Amino acid sequence: MSGYARGASEVPWWKEPTKDQWYAFVAAWLGWTLDAFDFTVFLVLVSSIAKEFNAPLTAVTLVFTLTLWMRLLGAVASGWMADRMGRKAPLMISILWYSVCNFIAGFSPTFIFLLIVRTILGIGMGAEWPAGAALAMETWPIRSRGLMSSILQGSWALGYLLSALLYATIFQHIGWRGMLWIGVLPALAVIWIRVYVKEPEIWAENQANQKKHNAHVKAPLIAIFRSGLIWNTLNACWWMASGFIVYYSIFGLFATYLTHDLHLTPAEVGWPLVFTNAATFVASFFWGWLSDKIGRRWAMIIPGLLGLCLCPVYLLTTDYMTIVIGFTLQGACAGAMYGQNPSFLTERFPTEVRATAAAFCYHQGAIFAGTVGPVIAWLATDGGMGFAKPMLIFTAGGLVSFVLALLCGPETLGKEMVADLEIVAVAEVP
Numbered sequence: 001m002s003g004y005a006r007g008a009s010e011v012p013w014w015k016e017p018t019k020d021q022w023y024a025f026v027a028a029w030l031g032w033t034l035d036a037f038d039f040t041v042f043l044v045l046v047s048s049i050a051k052e053f054n055a056p057l058t059a060v061t062l063v064f065t066l067t068l069w070m071r072l073l074g075a076v077a078s079g080w081m082a083d084r085m086g087r088k089a090p091l092m093i094s095i096l097w098y099s100v101c102n103f104i105a106g107f108s109p110t111f112i113f114l115l116i117v118r119t120i121l122g123i124g125m126g127a128e129w130p131a132g133a134a135l136a137m138e139t140w141p142i143r144s145r146g147l148m149s150s151i152l153q154g155s156w157a158l159g160y161l162l163s164a165l166l167y168a169t170i171f172q173h174i175g176w177r178g179m180l181w182i183g184v185l186p187a188l189a190v191i192w193i194r195v196y197v198k199e200p201e202i203w204a205e206n207q208a209n210q211k212k213h214n215a216h217v218k219a220p221l222i223a224i225f226r227s228g229l230i231w232n233t234l235n236a237c238w239w240m241a242s243g244f245i246v247y248y249s250i251f252g253l254f255a256t257y258l259t260h261d262l263h264l265t266p267a268e269v270g271w272p273l274v275f276t277n278a279a280t281f282v283a284s285f286f287w288g289w290l291s292d293k294i295g296r297r298w299a300m301i302i303p304g305l306l307g308l309c310l311c312p313v314y315l316l317t318t319d320y321m322t323i324v325i326g327f328t329l330q331g332a333c334a335g336a337m338y339g340q341n342p343s344f345l346t347e348r349f350p351t352e353v354r355a356t357a358a359a360f361c362y363h364q365g366a367i368f369a370g371t372v373g374p375v376i377a378w379l380a381t382d383g384g385m386g387f388a389k390p391m392l393i394f395t396a397g398g399l400v401s402f403v404l405a406l407l408c409g410p411e412t413l414g415k416e417m418v419a420d421l422e423i424v425a426v427a428e429v430p
Contacts, residue, residue: 036159
C-alpha cells in the first residue's frame, strides 16, 4: 500500500511532514518568492525607466523579453546540475545570481547596460524553479502535495505583491534605482538554506541505484524526448507555453497600461496589483486543496475557464473601480491557475530526469512569453490599438490553448515518486 493511502487520516496533514521536509519546502518557497520580487519589480518600473533613458516603451519591454528567454538557459543548466549533483547547490547559486544582478542593475549608467545586466539576471531566475520545485515536491508527503504545490507556486504572487506595495508606497522617495537595489536582500536566504536543508532521500537513493547498475543518465534533456516520454514532454511544453502567454498577457504590461493609457498615479497603479496578487495567493490554498480531491488538471482548468469570462470585465472599461474589482477577481482565477505547476510537472517524469524535464518544459514557455510584451507594446503604440485590446486577445487565446493542453494530458493525482530506475523501462516501451 502506498504512503498516499496508508494512514492518510491518522494525523492532520500539516503534522505529517517532518522537520526536514518543512525545511526543504521553506527553502523552495523562499527562492521562488524572492525570485518573483526581483523579476516583477521591473514590470512596475517600465514607464519610469523609459522616461529616464528616453527610450521607447517597446524597447524597454525587450528587457524582460530577454530576461525571460535567458531563463531557459539557466533552467536547463540548473536542471542538469540538480539531477546529477543534487537539488540544493543550484538553488543557492540561483538566488545569489539573481540578487546580485538586480543590485547591479540599479547602478545602470545607460539603457544598454541595464538591458545586459537584466538579461544575465534571467539565467539565475531560470535556475531557481527546477531545483526548488524538485526539492519541495520530492520531499513532501503525497496526501497534501497538491496543496503545497499551489502554495509554493502561488507565492510568486507574494513577490509581485511586495513589488507593487513598495511601488505604491516608497517609489516616489527612492526611485527606480532604489527599487532595484532592494533586490539584493534575497541573497541572505542562501545562508539559511546552506545550514538547514538536506537533499531529498529519493534523489540520493536514485543516484545510488544509478551507480550500482552503472546506468547513469548523463544527458537527461535527450532522454525526455525518447519513445515513451516524448508525447508527455511535448504536451507539458504546450501546456506551459500557453500558461506563460496568459500570465504575461494579464500581468506583464498591466502597470504600463494603467500608467500610459489611463495616466494613473503610482498609488493608483500599485494598489490593484497588490489586491490581485493577494487574491492569487489566498486562492492558491483553495485550488491546491481542490487538486488533492479532484485531480491536478481540473484544479487548473476550472480557474482557467473562469479567467476567460473575467478578462473582458476589466479590459473593456475605463472605470477605475470596475478595473480594480475585475482584476482582483482575475488574480483568484487565471492568476492562481498555475498552482499545480510544481506537482504536475514533477509527478509526470522519472526521478533520473525530473529536474531537467521540469526545467525544460516549464521554461521553454518563457520563450513564447517573451514575445508577448513587445508585440502587445507595438500593437498598443505603433499600431494605435492601446494596451487593453491586444491584452484581451492574447489572454483569451492563451486560456483556450491552456485548457485544451490540459484536457489532452495525463492525470497524476496520487503519484508516488520512487527511487527506482525508470528511464531504462521507459526506453523499452515500443
